[in-house]
Amino acid sequence: MSLRKPSEPRKRLPSYIEHGSLTAYTSYECRCDDCREGIRLYNARRREAARRLSQAKARRRVVG
Numbered sequence: 001m002s003l004r005k006p007s008e009p010r011k012r013l014p015s016y017i018e019h020g021s022l023t024a025y026t027s028y029e030c031r032c033d034d035c036r037e038g039i040r041l042y043n044a045r046r047r048e049a050a051r052r053l054s055q056a057k058a059r060r061r062v063v064g
């Protein structure tokens, strides 16, 4: 017999968290499908925003 319970979550989840939100993924370390999709979309959006920003800067530099 083991005293340790199997697959105990690292942090106790509150009764309600918004799955798919950054908070659920980062703060509560939830890795359900919704949360993983949420962080994937968030990272994709951030990459896209950074890419557009650098393109805009480059264009501005060309114009003057």
Ligand SMILES: [Zn+2]
Residues within 6 Å of the ligand: 019, 020, 024, 030, 031, 032, 033, 034, 035
């Ligand atoms: Zn989740």
